[in-house]
Amino acid sequence: MSQCRTDRQLPGDPSRTNLQSVLLACLFWWCSASASVAAAEPVMAQLAEDSAWTGEAVSLVITLYSPGPFSGTAAFDLPELPQTVLMRGGSPLVGSESIDGETLFTQRHELTVYTQRSGTIEIPAFRVRFSGKKTFTSSAEPIEGVTPRLTFESKRPPGTDRLGFVLTASSMQVTQSWSPDAVDTLSAGDVIERRIKRIATGTTAMMIAPISSVAPEGVRVYDADPVVQDRSERGDSSAERSDTVKYQFERPGTFTLADTTIVWWDADAGELKREILDGKTIRVVGNHDASQARLEPGRQSNLTGLYMTSAVTLCIGIALMWKWIPTWTVPRGHPEAVAAERLLAACRDNDANRAYAALLRWKRMVSSGAIDQHQQEVIDGTSFSREQERLARRLFGEDESADPWTGKQLASAFTQTRRALVDQRHGGIPLRSPLPALNPFDSNQRQLR
Numbered sequence: 225m226s227q228c229r230t231d232r233q234l235p236g237d238p239s240r241t242n243l244q245s246v247l248l249a250c251l252f253w254w255c256s257a258s259a260s261v262a263a264a265e266p267v268m269a270q271l272a273e274d275s276a277w278t279g280e281a282v283s284l285v286i287t288l289y290s291p292g293p294f295s296g297t298a299a300f301d302l303p304e305l306p307q308t309v310l311m312r313g314g315s316p317l318v319g320s321e322s323i324d325g326e327t328l329f330t331q332r333h334e335l336t337v338y339t340q341r342s343g344t345i346e347i348p349a350f351r352v353r354f355s356g357k358k359t360f361t362s363s364a365e366p367i368e369g370v371t372p373r374l375t376f377e378s379k380r381p382p383g384t385d386r387l388g389f390v391l392t393a394s395s396m397q398v399t400q401s402w403s404p405d406a407v408d409t410l411s412a413g414d415v416i417e418r419r420i421k422r423i424a425t426g427t428t429a430m431m432i433a434p435i436s437s438v439a440p441e442g443v444r445v446y447d448a449d450p451v452v453q454d455r456s457e458r459g460d461s462s463a464e465r466s467d468t469v470k471y472q473f474e475r476p477g478t479f480t481l482a483d484t485t486i487v488w489w490d491a492d493a494g495e496l497k498r499e500i501l502d503g504k505t506i507r508v509v510g511n512h513d514a515s516q517a518r519l520e521p522g523r524q525s526n527l528t529g530l531y532m533t534s535a536v537t538l539c540i541g542i543a544l545m546w547k548w549i550p551t552w553t554v555p556r557g558h559p560e561a562v563a564a565e566r567l568l569a570a571c572r573d574n575d576a577n578r579a580y581a582a583l584l585r586w587k588r589m590v591s592s593g594a595i596d597q598h599q600q601e602v603i604d605g606t607s608f609s610r611e612q613e614r615l616a617r618r619l620f621g622e623d624e625s626a627d628p629w630t631g632k633q634l635a636s637a638f639t640q641t642r643r644a645l646v647d648q649r650h651g652g653i654p655l656r657s658p659l660p661a662l663n664p665f666d667s668n669q670r671q672l673r
Contacts, residue, residue, distance in 0.1 A: 265289070267352045267369025271337075275377035278384070279392035280491055281426060281461070282337040282376060284310070284347070288369070289328045290356025294318070295364035298331065298354035303347065307577055308339040310347075311428060314456060329356065338431055340389060340577070342380040349373050381489040383496045389433055389619045391488040393463075394426035398486050400501040411510040412476050420484065420501060421466045426491060429454050429463040434616055435486075437469045440479050445609070446470040449588055473508040480505045560589040567638060571631025576618055579631055583612065583638075590645070607637040 272283035288298060302310045317332040331354070339345050349371050355364040384390050403417040410416065420435050429452035439445045448468040455462045473479060481503040490497050563586040570578035611634040618629050 265369060266367050267371055269371035269374060271347075271374050271376050273376060275379060277390075277392045277489060277491055278340060278342050278378050278380050279338060279390040279427075279431060279489065281392075281428070282339075284335040284337050284374070286333045286335065286352065286371060288316075288331040288333070288352065288354055288367075289321070289323075290331075290354070290367060291326075291328060292357030292359050292362065293329055294331055295355040295357065298333065298352060300333075300335075301351040301353075302335075303350050305339070305345075305347070307341045308337065308345065309430070311336045311338070311430070336428070337376075338428070339378050342378050345376055345378050347371075347374045381496060384489060387487065388617075391424070391431055391433060392427065392491050393424040393488055394492050395424065395490070396486070396488050396497070396499075397423045398499045398501065400484075402504065407506070409507045409509060410473055412473055412508055413510075414508070415470050415472045416504075416506065417468060417470050418481070419466060419468045420486075421464070422486065423462060423464045424488070425462045427463050428461065429465050432463060432465040433619070435467045435469070435484055436482075436613070436616070438613060439471055439481065442473065442475050442477060443479050443481075444472040444474055446472065473506065476508050476510060478505065478507050560586065563589055564638075564642060568635055571635035571638075574628065574630050576615060576629040576631075579634065580615055580619055583615070583634075608641045611637045 266289050267286065268289070269284065269286045272285060276282045286300075288294070298316070300312070313334040313336065317334075319330045319332065320327055321330050322328075337345075337347065351368060351370055353366065353368050356367050357364050381390060381392070399421045401419045401421075403419070407416065422432055424432060432452075434450065437445050437447050446469070448470070450468075451464075451466040453464045455464075471481060483503045484501040486499045486501065488497055489495075563582055567579055567582035567586055570576075570582055615629070615634060
């Protein structure tokens with residue numbers, strides 16, 4: 225019995241103390257290992273702001289970690305969020321960081337988040353893939369990580385409830401010019417050009433809305449592709465957008481080109497600002513038919529052909545045969561076809577933001593190609609232009625309608641316009657090269673004749 229008692233662990237027994245020490249050491253090692261694993265995560269992300277105004281730029285910083293030098297370019301599986309855009313910045317900032325005594329190479333990427341939603345905005349976790357080396361001399365190996373789930377609050381600026389789209393900027397400069405400038409009287413068929421330029425800080429050109437191009441009946445409108453440019457220097461960003469609209473007066477009369485109102489939320493001043501650009505009242509004289517004037521350059525060649533009976537007969541025969549020859553179609557996978565499909569898909573989903581982005585891309589594809597006067601008239605058709613204007617008013621104007629936007633009418637007008645372009649007797653859809661231009665292209669170079 226006494227031998228059994230001596231085997232019991234007494235409160236002051238050293239063996240029990242040793243056991244506690246071992247357990248504490250294991251617990252400390254486990255906590256240290258967990259902290260080391262957490263610190264060695266290959267991808268970390270954080271938002272620079274907890275709250276922002278609707279439409280205001282929110283900085284998202286993503287840091288990548290590698291034991292050795294990086295190789296290649298990182299790939300981000302950015303999520304698609306409703307009414308929210310995540311934009312990549314410039315080149316990453318490369319550096320190093322010491323974690324638990326180990327020096328790791330770092331890449332700091334800065335993205336910018338813009339949202340038109342209000343309330344809590346959630347950016348779900350997304351995957352980042354890159355390559356790095358374990359040592360300076362080893363081969364690059366693929367590394368993959370996942371960002372944490374991030375949230376911030378988007379506050380709707382006061383007084384913007386009736387605005388479909390909020391542009392938030394630190395400052396805005398607006399200028400307007402007319403060409404010709406000092407003119408009150410024109411002849412039927414004449415053209416006047418209006419150019420509006422906006423330069424904003426603290427935003428991107430993508431967020432600057434197009435101007436309204438509504439004109440009274442009897443005035444034909446030609447919208448040029450906008451000229452947009454973003455600049456960033458030492459963390460300060462600025463955006464520039466220049467819109468050009470040409471008005472052609474088709475008949476005599478007095479026409480009033482409406483004022484244009486530019487609205488934005490001044491984040492620094494904390495107030496809604498408006499700037500009104502004056503329109504013009506033009507008196508048009510003469511009995512010249514503008515619709516005939518547009519066809520004037522082609523008359524001489526047509527009249528020349530009428531003197532040649534054999535040539536006319538041949539043309540008629542070709543025309544009859546052409547009707548039965550399949551027209552040139554856009555190959556599947558071409559950027560124009562992809563943009564068209566995205567526009568129709570957005571219309572089916574009644575997604576106004578996606579539809580507008582796809583519409584701009586499609587128009588750039590078509591209008592930047594070899595386009596003639598007849599094809600331009602098809603693109604600027606009344607039904608198609610009306611639906612584009614309706615979509616722009618819903619997104620960027622003061623649309624008081626409480627009904628949700630539906631894309632059925634825009635899809636129908638777009639389908640008819642695209643079919644009319646394909647059915648052009650002497651060509652199909654004019655397409656831009658799949659390779660983007662090295663510099664921004666200003667379609668204002670297409671002058672009206």
